[in-house]
Amino acid sequence: MDLYQHFRKEEYPFIDQVLSWREEVTTRYQRKLIDFLHPREQRILRSIIGNDEELSLSFDGGWDHAERQRAILAPYYEEIADSDFELELLQATFPDKFVSIEHRDVLGAFLSAGIKRKKIGDIVIHDNVIQILVTEDISAYLIANITGIKKAGIQFERTALSERLISQDQWQSRTATCASLRLDLLIKEMYQMSRQQALILIKKGFVKVNFQTIEQPAFTLEEADMVSVRGKGRSRISELQGMTKKDKYRINYEKLL
Structure with a gap:
């Protein structure tokens, strides 16, 4: 059976990489x-x-239930330790009374510095503290x-993974039924429009x-x-629960509050 038939055409390069x-x-x-x-x-x-x-x-993505995670593929007999993932947690503070910094601002600053997205893990912002997980090989460059970020002076420093903040993201689980898994139909349901x-x-x-960016309304979503x-925020398809008696798809999804 052809492996590729189970995946989208735009995913073929990643499949080639996995192989x-x-x-x-x-x-x-x-x-x-x-x-x-990414998931x-x-x-x-x-x-x-x-x-x-x-x-x-x-x-391993640093946090429990981290969205972005590094992976280690190894012979079955090897034991993998946390340190093998070569993760570095960077932290900085900013004057939150004078400037508001969001996830996209931090990510934008890092990408503008020439860092590839695949080198950056999850970002947590709580009050005036920013924490971001990165690969060890770029941490010194980022610190320097x-x-x-925006109009705030920022100085990142390494901090222990044991000091990581709890993510403030709240995801609400919801269910919906749709005639198909087309992107336009699911956006209609998930965002109530x-x-x-x-x-x-x-x-x-x-x-x-x-x-x-997807500009095809007929694009089919998957788990x-x-x-x-x-x-309007983010949502993720957590489970496709099969078909209803009226031949509609029953889906479970989560929406970021």
Whole structure:
């Protein structure tokens, strides 16, 4: 059976990468440390590696239930320690009485410094404290080069993973039924709007799935997909629960409050 038929065409390059990692580990008998993956990529990696008895697959994103996580693919007999994931937690403070800093501001500053998204894990902001998880190999560069976000002077420092803050994100679980898993129909349900409004947002490029802009209303959503709509927040498909008696899809999704 063709492996690729189970995935979207735009995911083929990532599938090729996963197969290359698997080949590398099985032929060289050396572990592979993988940069941060978003939930859909994690799901694909798990699906392809499956129950391969010759390999072990581990994930770590710093926080419990972290959205983005690094992975280690290794021969089955190797033991994996937390330190093997080479994670670094950076922390900075800002004067929250004078400036408001959000997740997108922090991410934007890091990307503007030339850092690839795959090198950055989850970001937590609580009161006037910013914490961000990164790969060890870029932490020194970030500390030296990220000195401001918006209008606030910022100085990041390394801090122990044991000092990580609890994420303030609150996800509310909801259920819905849809005639299909088309993007426009699911946005209509998840964001409580008309289908026409959903179509307009999609056509304007205001909708992302797994952090990629999608402008096709007929795009089909799957489990573990992350959906974001500009100005209306994020949602994620947590489970496809099968069909109703009226042949509609029953889905469970979570919406960020």
